[in-house]
Amino acid sequence: MKDTFTETVLEVRGLTTTISGKRGEFTAVENVDLTLKRGETLGLVGESGSGKSLTGLSLLRLVPKPAARIAAGSVVLDGIDLMSLTEDQMRQVRGRKISMILQDPQTSLNPSFTVGSQIAEALALHTDTPRKSLRDKAIEMLRRVRVAAPEHRVDAYPHQMSGGMRQRAVGAVAISCAPDVIIADEPTTSLDVTVQAQYIRLLQELQRESGMGIIFITHDFGIVAKVCHRLAVMYAGQIVETGPVAQIFDQPLHPYTRALLSSVPKLHGQIGRLPSIEGTPPPLWDRPRGCKFSPRCPLADHRCRNEEPPTVDSPAPDGSEHWARCWKPEAI
């Protein structure tokens, strides 16, 4: 994709979230910087426990309390630092300016209310839609997410819908107030291949219509290749590489990114032995010193294992940002 996006809608700097529990307090999201432009889709990629979902929740200040705490950083949305808002002000922002789509449509819709009433609730809370027209507006939202026969589905309960349809309904709630930014946390993981394809196409169309920025949290590089413009790779709570998608696929700087990309089986070409990464990601409460990937990295040496790696820039040909946190990017 060659689209260029100019206007920054969300800027995250130094976001750090900690978790405290019986292992004491530890950092689960460390010093995360992200920039999202209007109309752009940013992929936030990582394995389980990498901190990608907690990053998403931190942006909405929805981290599970009291265990998790946003310890530092700024999240500037349309010029407003969300970290400086009161809880009441934040509630005004959520849904209206930034909203979230979760992985499991089973649990993000309330089983005791009709789909229509749940869309209407969001509209009543965040917009000044007159009470009388809430139902019509809900039907319109369902139509926008391409639910067939929306006049009937508006009165359906979640269990009366298929998985794909439910995820569309969740999408309808999320876009009902035309937010500037949507955080989509693995929204297609529970969907079948052909339904996933339909849903991704829908998100792309909605984005084109409204110009919203999307942060797409996923572990799947196929999704990234299909829908994202830029990519941020997370490992053990840190962003280890970020840049334009095509540039990272062709010239990954970080050994972790490179290893992940090559370990994914392909639908075309030779079938050889899959390269794999030895070992497993470290638990967040017991992260290694120095580079967090060093115990699994074939290139790691003494310095990698002891000192925090620097940020290395390698801008894309068009000048857009591409960097990695690594001692040995040149060895790649």
Add this chain to the structure above:
Amino acid sequence: MTKPILQVRGLSRSFPIGGGRDVQAVQDLNFEVPAGQTLALVGESGCGKTTTTKMILRLDSPTHGQVLVDGQDVHGLRGSGLRDYRAKVQAVFQDPFASLSPRMRVRDIVAEPLEVQGHHSRKEIDRRVHEVLDAVGLRHDQARNYPHEFSGGQRQRIAIASALVSRPELIVLDEPVSALDVSIRSQIMNLFKDLQEEFGVSYLLVAHDLATTRYLADQVAVMYLGRIVEYGPSEQVFNDPQHPYTKALFSAALPSHPSEPDTEIMLEGEIPSPLAPPSGCAFHPRCQLRLGEVCARDRPRPEWSDTGVMLACHRGFG
């Protein structure tokens, strides 16, 4: 072609849904798994993959048809024949967090299939447990630990060790890597291939990820609404899919590179309910290549190509 380990003949399963009506979960399935090879069942939720594996594992009985392992109908087995079957056919499931008993040590989980056979000495069992732990890349001292002490990838290795210990001829792999992290998946997929080479075991793979399927399978059977619509050698089916559903399914698979052209065939609607399957060819209401009335009226009969591909479509091979 080597002698098949598993033969499935005319396999059907229907469930009564009240009012004297039945829902057909799978209908008239025919396929086989040759010794030392892998057959994958591919299809979306509700296509009947799980019902099929349940009947092969003898967790459910067919309404019609047969499941033959080494030429014997598994649903007619009794006594020692049944014990032999249980040693010969094993399974590895999707979620290694749910499939291992949290109260048993790894040694006991892995040894259980031998213990139930009842004729192995403790020494023999320990030797076999160590042998399979080696094969799946776990250390002997880890046999004393409990499942919660292991990561997802390691737990799947424990499940695989337990499936291997009775020296099975066939292992049913039901979404064996989809619950694992990306960096762990390739480790486990390589392990499946190594074990097949080392022990000559056959796999029946159920997976929704097409690239995983292509990597592991020698043969592929594509299912839609309880029937096989296309079946043949993996490379053949992946490189030149014939059925409109197979084409659409493969085209919807995610690209491996952002520059890959978008050739996606967008299907209309979702999979119909098996309670009210469409007439004729079950795929016709969503088919992008529908011929016309014939598709809505007649069920397509399976045809075979010279390259060994079975196709059930009125259009025939193109």
